[in-house]
Amino acid sequence: MAPKYILHYFDLTALGEPIRYLLSYGNINWEDNRYSAAQWETIKSTMPYGQMPVLHIDDKIFAQSSAISRYLAKRVGLSGKDDLENLQIDQAVDLYHDFRQKISEWYYDPIPESKAAKEVLLKEQVPFYLNKFQQIVKENKGFLVNGKLTWADIYFVAPLKYFKDLYGRDFLEGYPLLQELVKKVESTPAIAKYIAKRPVGDRWRDPDFKYTLKYHF
Amino acid sequence: MAPKYILHYFDLTALGEPIRYLLSYGNINWEDNRYSAAQWETIKSTMPYGQMPVLHIDDKIFAQSSAISRYLAKRVGLSGKDDLENLQIDQAVDLYHDFRQKISEWYYDPIPESKAAKEVLLKEQVPFYLNKFQQIVKENKGFLVNGKLTWADIYFVAPLKYFKDLYGRDFLEGYPLLQELVKKVESTPAIAKYIAKRPVGDRWRDPDFKYTLKYHF
Numbered sequence: 287m288a289p290k291y292i293l294h295y296f297d298l299t300a301l302g303e304p305i306r307y308l309l310s311y312g313n314i315n316w317e318d319n320r321y322s323a324a325q326w327e328t329i330k331s332t333m334p335y336g337q338m339p340v341l342h343i344d345d346k347i348f349a350q351s352s353a354i355s356r357y358l359a360k361r362v363g364l365s366g367k368d369d370l371e372n373l374q375i376d377q378a379v380d381l382y383h384d385f386r387q388k389i390s391e392w393y394y395d396p397i398p399e400s401k402a403a404k405e406v407l408l409k410e411q412v413p414f415y416l417n418k419f420q421q422i423v424k425e426n427k428g429f430l431v432n433g434k435l436t437w438a439d440i441y442f443v444a445p446l447k448y449f450k451d452l453y454g455r456d457f458l459e460g461y462p463l464l465q466e467l468v469k470k471v472e473s474t475p476a477i478a479k480y481i482a483k484r485p486v487g488d489r490w491r492d493p494d495f496k497y498t499l500k501y502h503f
Numbered sequence: 504m505a506p507k508y509i510l511h512y513f514d515l516t517a518l519g520e521p522i523r524y525l526l527s528y529g530n531i532n533w534e535d536n537r538y539s540a541a542q543w544e545t546i547k548s549t550m551p552y553g554q555m556p557v558l559h560i561d562d563k564i565f566a567q568s569s570a571i572s573r574y575l576a577k578r579v580g581l582s583g584k585d586d587l588e589n590l591q592i593d594q595a596v597d598l599y600h601d602f603r604q605k606i607s608e609w610y611y612d613p614i615p616e617s618k619a620a621k622e623v624l625l626k627e628q629v630p631f632y633l634n635k636f637q638q639i640v641k642e643n644k645g646f647l648v649n650g651k652l653t654w655a656d657i658y659f660v661a662p663l664k665y666f667k668d669l670y671g672r673d674f675l676e677g678y679p680l681l682q683e684l685v686k687k688v689e690s691t692p693a694i695a696k697y698i699a700k701r702p703v704g705d706r707w708r709d710p711d712f713k714y715t716l717k718y719h720f
Contacts, residue, residue, distance in 0.1 A: 373574040
């Protein structure tokens with residue numbers, strides 16, 4: 287029997303979104319539990335490490351966005367063909383974490399002086415990383431690894447809009463190869479179908495918001 | 504022919520140290536290039552993503568500490584037995600990154616007001632994570648995953664002293680299962696042999712410091 291997948295995450299397209307893309311890509315039946323910030327406070331202590339995304343696989347429960355994504359990628363055929371290709375994928379995913387963490391740490395910094403100092407750095411860091419990614423995509427024929435779709439591409443694209451929204455502008459302007467990568471991933475039929483159905487993803491701050499979507503493929 | 508491994512990293516036991524432990528554990532011949540902070544400034548632009556650790560595998564070059572560690576773990580028999588076990592390993596490694604990042608972000612924060620705010624949080628965060636890890640080790644019979652040595656244990660132990668030094672005290676006091684885990688990893692014969700031979704790891708700030716060690720097993 288196919289395993290039962292239940293995702294717990296905010297109504298956001300951040301670190302839980304690659305998991306949604308991968309489950310969709312694999313035409314897997316899954317439950318998409320979306321929580322508001324207020325509801326999160328009430329369920330936080332029930333989550334294994336006080337964080338989301340969390341994925342139930344049958345009766346087991348797992349945390350950590352990239353760990354879960356790597357596992358699902360293997361289920362849906364988006365892992366590398368060998369260990370060296372998987373190393374390239376993992377390298378790209380961790381480079382993306384370095385990149386998006388710079389943006390999040392700046393955005394969520396509550397102390398104005400500290401935030402201003404980070405903003406100065408960010409103006410160099412964002413183009414630094416985007417140039418690296420553009421170079422990787424150029425060397426890898428339109429994808430992050432070896433000229434074909436892998437979960438590294440999914441992981442790059444799925445939460446990208448969220449990080450652009452935090453940053454406050456479309457930081458992909460001037461990076462045509464990265465813009466094309468976004469189009470390639472989002473026009474993949476099963477992912478396009480999910481995107482057409484998914485909620486807007488902006489109600490997570492609403493205290494009485496919570497719903498479960500069931501995707502049946 | 505066996506691949507040729509050359510590691511480039513600071514003379515530190517931080518994010519490059521799990522790679523050194525794994526190469527040692529596998530009795531692999533490797534070169535250990537250790538750089539001072541001043542030398543790093545001169546070679547930074549030659550590194551693929553402006554960061555270390557970096558590992559040459561024959562003529563290919565890879566960055567990202569956990570990506571490289573995951574790859575080497577498979578070479579030396581410290582991966583999981585199946586995909587679910589690998590998911591547990593990856594989950595533990597990423598939880599460790601969350602933990603050590605809290606310490607590093609506090610330690611390296613240059614703005615006193617911001618650092619003080621982080622210090623308040625850190626007093627809750629450090630025991631939060633250590634309690635989680637202690638619980639995981641309890642449930643997994645003395646290791647992080649399924650009662651046997653995996654690369655998650657190596658990744659946890661190898662840089663631990665570095666993060667304790669940043670924090671300024673031995674945060675494992677009161678966590679006997681984690682102390683035992685450190686002993687188990689560090690008394691593994693091939694790792695104990697490496698530890699006995701390795702440099703002190705505190706000269707990386709010295710501007711004219713650079714050497715290459717060759718480990719032949």
